[in-house]
Amino acid sequence: MDTATSLETQIARWRDYVHRHRAIAPADVDEMEDHLRERVADLTATGLDDDEAFLVAVKRLGRLDSVSREFAREHSERLWKQLVLVPDGPDGDGSPAARRELAVVLALAVGAGVAVKLGATFWDETVLLRNVGLLVAPFLAGYLAWKRRLTGRTLGALGAAFVALGVVLNAYPFDPAGSTAALAAVHAPVVLWALVGLAYAGGGWRSADRRMDFVRFTGELAVYLVLIALGSAVLVGLTFGLLGLVGVDLEPVLERWLMPFGVPGALLVAAWLVEAKQEVVENIAPVLTRVFTPLTTVMLVVSFGVLVSAGGLTTVDRELLILLDAVLVLVLALLLYSISARDPLARPGLFDGLQLAMVVAALAVDAVALTAMLTRIAEFGASPNKVAALGLNLLLAVHLVRSGWLTLGFCRRRRGFAALERWHTSYLPVYAVWAAVVVVVFPPVFGFS
Amino acid sequence: MHIDKDLVAASATPLVLGILAEGESYGYAIAKRVADLSGGHMEWTDGMLYPLLHRLERNGLIEASWGRSPAGRRRKHYAITLAGREALAERRAQWEVVSAALTQAWEAVARPVPSGPAAAGGLA
Numbered sequence: 001m002d003t004a005t006s007l008e009t010q011i012a013r014w015r016d017y018v019h020r021h022r023a024i025a026p027a028d029v030d031e032m033e034d035h036l037r038e039r040v041a042d043l044t045a046t047g048l049d050d051d052e053a054f055l056v057a058v059k060r061l062g063r064l065d066s067v068s069r070e071f072a073r074e075h076s077e078r079l080w081k082q083l084v085l086v087p088d089g090p091d092g093d094g095s096p097a098a099r100r101e102l103a104v105v106l107a108l109a110v111g112a113g114v115a116v117k118l119g120a121t122f123w124d125e126t127v128l129l130r131n132v133g134l135l136v137a138p139f140l141a142g143y144l145a146w147k148r149r150l151t152g153r154t155l156g157a158l159g160a161a162f163v164a165l166g167v168v169l170n171a172y173p174f175d176p177a178g179s180t181a182a183l184a185a186v187h188a189p190v191v192l193w194a195l196v197g198l199a200y201a202g203g204g205w206r207s208a209d210r211r212m213d214f215v216r217f218t219g220e221l222a223v224y225l226v227l228i229a230l231g232s233a234v235l236v237g238l239t240f241g242l243l244g245l246v247g248v249d250l251e252p253v254l255e256r257w258l259m260p261f262g263v264p265g266a267l268l269v270a271a272w273l274v275e276a277k278q279e280v281v282e283n284i285a286p287v288l289t290r291v292f293t294p295l296t297t298v299m300l301v302v303s304f305g306v307l308v309s310a311g312g313l314t315t316v317d318r319e320l321l322i323l324l325d326a327v328l329v330l331v332l333a334l335l336l337y338s339i340s341a342r343d344p345l346a347r348p349g350l351f352d353g354l355q356l357a358m359v360v361a362a363l364a365v366d367a368v369a370l371t372a373m374l375t376r377i378a379e380f381g382a383s384p385n386k387v388a389a390l391g392l393n394l395l396l397a398v399h400l401v402r403s404g405w406l407t408l409g410f411c412r413r414r415r416g417f418a419a420l421e422r423w424h425t426s427y428l429p430v431y432a433v434w435a436a437v438v439v440v441v442f443p444p445v446f447g448f449s
Numbered sequence: 450m451h452i453d454k455d456l457v458a459a460s461a462t463p464l465v466l467g468i469l470a471e472g473e474s475y476g477y478a479i480a481k482r483v484a485d486l487s488g489g490h491m492e493w494t495d496g497m498l499y500p501l502l503h504r505l506e507r508n509g510l511i512e513a514s515w516g517r518s519p520a521g522r523r524r525k526h527y528a529i530t531l532a533g534r535e536a537l538a539e540r541r542a543q544w545e546v547v548s549a550a551l552t553q554a555w556e557a558v559a560r561p562v563p564s565g566p567a568a569a570g571g572l573a
Binding site: 027028030031032033034035037038039042060061062063064066067070071073074075 | 475476477480481494495496497498499500503504507518520522523524525
């Protein structure tokens, strides 16, 4: 009995080991296990004990690396992880759960499209622009909430937040030409995205891991959106050309129907793709960060040189601040995505040094421009735009200074990687809070101008 | 006697097709049959049999179906197809030409070592 169980353990261990070879599918392991057991049975019949028989049988199967290579040659597609949109169930039909999910996504995509279309019909352009995120985000959050089976309480809180944001955006007596309305329109999507994040985390928003997952989700979503947009552009361009030949102008249809339905639809489909392929394809956003980190550092160093030597920074106004914010956001995104994909246990290497260099360069550029800006604000007073841009700049600077400091500590092996990760994930909600402040507090403070 | 790797590889397909032409079979039984037929001289790495079977299956020369072993384990059975029989006939003709040419060429010279030519004969 004992020898039988030890044989079973050994076979289980062997299966486990074979499973790690991606070219060998589970069905192949079954097939080879049958072979192994037959061989063991034949060998024990000739007088070997189970252990010896198992050793000989495994040896006769051959070196797993070469067998796996042979499998890979025959089944090269297995080395490419495949995205199965509607995975086959055991009977060869698509599984009902996957079909249901696809149906839910498509229904929500149409729902978001209808919402945007209605908004476009009944609102003028500025009101629509301020509200467009609010028309789409609940559908995306709804999909995630459905997928995560959120509790009634979380759902209620999310719904209340959406409603509150809607009330603020539409009940405030904004001056149509004023900048607080524009600021609210720009910052509302950040608040909305934080709400989507709450739905994504499924109540576990306090967990650093879930937040990092949401960061990954955001990056992949952006990549998918860009790809879908490129594909759609090609498709629409070709259709334009074809219909143009027979004198049909597609432009009104494009504006009135394709855009309102296509863009929200693309967002939901992209979200669904990210969810569906989570474990299927390597993440692409971190790969892009590897490419762009050194390039961004070079760009920053050049900008620093030009800014310092040019001197005349006082002539530029908030455009400078906005550009700077964009640069810092870019640097931060590069940092965040490489951290999201980094093996936390790996030792500090060249790339961590590169990142540190990038952070230092970004902060140097920021310091130069910020001094110029502050003297200018002191001279000419504050406007809502300047305060909003400056506030964001300060938030970003704090974020970067601390992560630069922690990266330095990590590179000098004074600190673990976890400290850096934790800093990033715990700082992220600050942006949502700031955006909420700009949307909710700024307009009354600056008299809705 | 050790048989050259390339020779084993070249003979693997006609050998498997020939065994399956005798009747449906499965991996381990095929491996055992190969050992029997070659008097134990053709040592395959057992694991390599499966990628080969899958290739033949993909090329439509054999068909696979999942069944159960007497002990109740999942077992994949293979059977030769019509295309497989045609391929086998063609391979067989080729091997016969090669074998006949070798035999004639070697008739002229004295046999270098005293071991038997069984493997070459058994492969056709």
